[in-house]
Amino acid sequence: MTEAAMATAAIPESAVPLFGPTDAQRRDPAYVPPLPMALALGVQHVLAMFVSNITPPIIVAGAAGFGFGSSDPSALIYMIQAAMLFAGVATLLQTVGLGPIGARLPLVQGTSFAFISVMIPIVAGKGVEGMAALTTAAFLAGLLHAGLSRLVGPIRFALPPLVTGLVVLMIGLSLVRVGVEYAAGGVTLRGLPAYGAASSWLLAGVVVFATLGLKFFGRGVFSTAAVLLGLLAGYGVALAMGRVDFAPVAQAHWLMLPRFLAFGWELSPSAILGFCLIGFVSSIESIGDVEAICENGAGRRATDQEVMGAVAADGVGTALSALFGAMPNTTFSQNVGLIAMSGLMSRFVVTLGALFLILCGLLPKIGAVITTVPIEVLGGGVIVMFGMVASSALAMLSSVAWNQRNMLVAGTALSVALGLQLEPEALGHLPETARILLSSGVMPVAVIALVLNLVLPKEI
Numbered sequence: 001m002t003e004a005a006m007a008t009a010a011i012p013e014s015a016v017p018l019f020g021p022t023d024a025q026r027r028d029p030a031y032v033p034p035l036p037m038a039l040a041l042g043v044q045h046v047l048a049m050f051v052s053n054i055t056p057p058i059i060v061a062g063a064a065g066f067g068f069g070s071s072d073p074s075a076l077i078y079m080i081q082a083a084m085l086f087a088g089v090a091t092l093l094q095t096v097g098l099g100p101i102g103a104r105l106p107l108v109q110g111t112s113f114a115f116i117s118v119m120i121p122i123v124a125g126k127g128v129e130g131m132a133a134l135t136t137a138a139f140l141a142g143l144l145h146a147g148l149s150r151l152v153g154p155i156r157f158a159l160p161p162l163v164t165g166l167v168v169l170m171i172g173l174s175l176v177r178v179g180v181e182y183a184a185g186g187v188t189l190r191g192l193p194a195y196g197a198a199s200s201w202l203l204a205g206v207v208v209f210a211t212l213g214l215k216f217f218g219r220g221v222f223s224t225a226a227v228l229l230g231l232l233a234g235y236g237v238a239l240a241m242g243r244v245d246f247a248p249v250a251q252a253h254w255l256m257l258p259r260f261l262a263f264g265w266e267l268s269p270s271a272i273l274g275f276c277l278i279g280f281v282s283s284i285e286s287i288g289d290v291e292a293i294c295e296n297g298a299g300r301r302a303t304d305q306e307v308m309g310a311v312a313a314d315g316v317g318t319a320l321s322a323l324f325g326a327m328p329n330t331t332f333s334q335n336v337g338l339i340a341m342s343g344l345m346s347r348f349v350v351t352l353g354a355l356f357l358i359l360c361g362l363l364p365k366i367g368a369v370i371t372t373v374p375i376e377v378l379g380g381g382v383i384v385m386f387g388m389v390a391s392s393a394l395a396m397l398s399s400v401a402w403n404q405r406n407m408l409v410a411g412t413a414l415s416v417a418l419g420l421q422l423e424p425e426a427l428g429h430l431p432e433t434a435r436i437l438l439s440s441g442v443m444p445v446a447v448i449a450l451v452l453n454l455v456l457p458k459e460i
Helices: 035-064 074-095 116-123 127-151 153-158 161-183 198-217 226-240 247-251 269-298 304-323 333-342 347-361 364-371 375-397 404-422 432-438 442-455
Strands: 109-111 329-331
Touching: 035 074, 035 109, 035 116, 035 127, 035 226, 035 347, 035 375, 074 109, 074 304, 074 329, 074 347, 074 364, 109 304, 116 127, 116 161, 116 269, 116 432, 116 442, 127 269, 127 304, 153 442, 161 198, 161 269, 161 375, 161 404, 161 442, 198 226, 198 375, 226 375, 247 364, 269 304, 269 329, 269 333, 269 432, 269 442, 304 329, 329 333, 404 442, 432 442
Parallel strands: none
Antiparallel strands: 109 329
């Protein structure tokens, strides 16, 4: 989340004219609305997911050592462009479909947050060279993910809101540290006097308060794109402070074509295992999104075919993205919320948004502009986004009957997963693969919650 699982970004229902589509048309994924309406709503979808989509590659590049502030930003620019391009391609797989691939629903795909907890230790400090093992593992895990999609229907009973909500909650909690680190100046300043300076927190604070103000008091696009507009507000302050360097923009080309095996090919057993297991977690996110969009948008339960098609598109989209150096893809929950609030289930709308994303992904100047954003500004946006992930999980968990049994399941899963993440040295005697997975936070909470929910009696 999709990825994973952000709080719902919404446009008011008045954005869809009352004299336009009938109720039956609103609930029909195959409905084609008038082009002006479709274009407007398609751009809204892109605005709602734009920042969330490019944040994971920025975080991974920073962990590897070629992120913000590096002497050569070309690899980071490529990753940002690839994230946009292949989010668009993967979205088309969902909306248009290809055989058994795709739900044929208005599902927006984007770079997944779920994999970050595994990707960071794989590439930490290894530079661009560390990306080969990551993208190879993502490709193989994507193929496995797509192949196992045919088994999703029969196991849906094992993934109630208790399990899916805990997984999404742990994704949010696992990443909040990154937002604070960025707001304080980034990992390159850690240990130096400049780390946590007042000017850094000023920039992050402008983004946070502008985002909240727009979200609560804005209307239409100003509310939907609150995070993006908040980042622009922080960027404006950074410009006034002389913190922006446009040199990367001048050096970037106007057109970019994706490069096959952009970062090479390297088989890493620990990375492959980690990606395969987190792929299962990502599929839990996607199942929840498909269920939500059908319940809220179409007023019905999702079919097994739709669920299996959505998970297959996740896997194929991830494999295809990895072949060209992009990150794993998943469905985006904030766009599911956008569908629910607009009341228009048309997959044609999301298809137009996907085409717009592909266009953005072919223009490196866009990626170069993004790299000029000071890391503190990005940190302010990340703080809000990851908090929204956690709060959306609480909304999912609100439907759980919080009896003693479910409280014990949730408490045990969160206690072990969060404890191991906060104290990874406790796993020092285990093999590297086990350390990466057990300290990720996401993997332990998913396994523990799933197993306990299946084996424990329903009543205590």
